[in-house]
Amino acid sequence: METKRLVEKDPTLKKDDLIVITGAGGFIAGNLVKYLTRKGFTRIRAVDKKPLCEWYLRMPGVENLCLDVSQEDNCKRVCEDAVEVYNLAADMGGMGFIERFRVECLRSILINTHMVEAAYRAGTRRYFYSSSACAYNILLQQDPKVRALKESDAYPAMAERGYGWEKLISEMFCQEYWAERGLKTAIARFHNVYGPNGTWDGGREKAPAAMCRKVIEAIDKKDLNITIWGDGTATRSFMYIDDCVKGIDLIMHRDDLIATPINLGSNELVSVNELVSKVEKIAGVKLERHYDPSAPRGVAGRNSDNTFIRKMLGWEPNTTLDKGLAATYKWIKEQYYNRKKGKRVVE
Numbered sequence: 130m131e132t133k134r135l136v137e138k139d140p141t142l143k144k145d146d147l148i149v150i151t152g153a154g155g156f157i158a159g160n161l162v163k164y165l166t167r168k169g170f171t172r173i174r175a176v177d178k179k180p181l182c183e184w185y186l187r188m189p190g191v192e193n194l195c196l197d198v199s200q201e202d203n204c205k206r207v208c209e210d211a212v213e214v215y216n217l218a219a220d221m222g223g224m225g226f227i228e229r230f231r232v233e234c235l236r237s238i239l240i241n242t243h244m245v246e247a248a249y250r251a252g253t254r255r256y257f258y259s260s261s262a263c264a265y266n267i268l269l270q271q272d273p274k275v276r277a278l279k280e281s282d283a284y285p286a287m288a289e290r291g292y293g294w295e296k297l298i299s300e301m302f303c304q305e306y307w308a309e310r311g312l313k314t315a316i317a318r319f320h321n322v323y324g325p326n327g328t329w330d331g332g333r334e335k336a337p338a339a340m341c342r343k344v345i346e347a348i349d350k351k352d353l354n355i356t357i358w359g360d361g362t363a364t365r366s367f368m369y370i371d372d373c374v375k376g377i378d379l380i381m382h383r384d385d386l387i388a389t390p391i392n393l394g395s396n397e398l399v400s401v402n403e404l405v406s407k408v409e410k411i412a413g414v415k416l417e418r419h420y421d422p423s424a425p426r427g428v429a430g431r432n433s434d435n436t437f438i439r440k441m442l443g444w445e446p447n448t449t450l451d452k453g454l455a456a457t458y459k460w461i462k463e464q465y466y467n468r469k470k471g472k473r474v475v476e
């Protein structure tokens with residue numbers, strides 16, 4: 130039987146304290162490594178199961194490890210001497226991926242189960258878990274004119290099959306490691322994150338990246354048509370990556386948010402049709418729209434209620450979709466034309 134460890138006030142985090150970040154070959158964790166490096170942290174251990182050549186970002190001076198953190202022994206190795214652990218590794222993607230590969234999504238439970246235990250045993254001071262708006266009750270998301278979701282809307286539980294349930298159970302692990310064992314955990318529920326250095330092709334990409342790529346392709350191939358999944362009326366909010374990494378940092382270091390799930394998302398609600406119009410405007414083009422009602426589309430509407438984050442942090446994600454999309458479009462266009470020229474790019 131484990132006993133609760135003595136909960137002490139944190140000493141100041143030193144610039145050479147070891148910070149571990151999993152999923153670092155991917156989009157959000159890769160950007161988090163960059164953000165913390167720029168803040169001056171000198172001992173960062175970045176971990177991903179993907180080969181290094183497929184990581185979106187690799188920062189100089191960072192210890193990069195290629196390890197599968199669904200394996201218990203690897204988690205022990207990864208958490209050795211860690212002062213803080215950010216666990217962002219998960220098998221995930223956009224609707225096309227999470228509706229089709231529910232087993233893969235559910236199996237991510239192994240990652241958090243072993244990581245949180247290894248972090249606790251290593252004496253880690255703080256542990257961050259990346260949850261998702263997919264943990265919310267889907268019955269509250271059946272209308273495009275959705276009421277924004279507040280933190281208490283996860284229960285009574287009826288999460289998105291597969292991916293959402295894994296997130297909800299992993300959140301509970303984090304809450305109980307605090308309640309029973311005194312590990313300070315932070316839990317953020319991300320709402321659709323987008324931006325440069327993320328997946329833009331290959332089947333795991335999310336709507337903003339997919340729309341940018343489709344518009345770029347249409348222009349390049351001089352075929353001014355676009356196929357949109359669903360009927361274009363579904364609504365979502367999208368958070369720019371810079372807001373996401375800033376929010377992770379703020380949430381991780383607040384004692385009054387320990388073991389408390391909190392929304393981290395934009396509340397600028399747009400329909401898929403509006404998203405396409407915004408990308409068209411950036412590209413300076415108008416495309417003929419075709420709708421594919423049989424494609425995966427997810428819930429009808431989803432938005433983030435930011436009352437709690439505003440109250441707690443006096444801040445909320447605030448990069449406008451127009452601004453964030455312009456930067457994302459530019460990056461994906463570079464990737465697209467580099468690939469066309471035969472240069473190696475990461476998708």
Ligand SMILES: NC(=O)c1ccc[n+]([C@@H]2O[C@H](COP(=O)([O-])OP(=O)(O)OC[C@H]3O[C@@H](n4cnc5c(N)ncnc54)[C@H](O)[C@@H]3O)[C@@H](O)[C@H]2O)c1
Binds near residue numbers: 158177217327
């Ligand atoms: N992107 C979003 O809109 C969004 C929304 C809600 C929640 N999230 C969550 O945020 C986290 C990061 O998402 P992302 O968008 O950066 O995804 P991503 O797919 O770009 O990155 C995840 C990374 O985890 C790695 N990974 C998967 N299984 C692993 C394992 N067993 N061992 C080591 N590495 C492993 C993958 O190789 C990948 O590089 C995930 O937990 C995801 O569920 C993301």
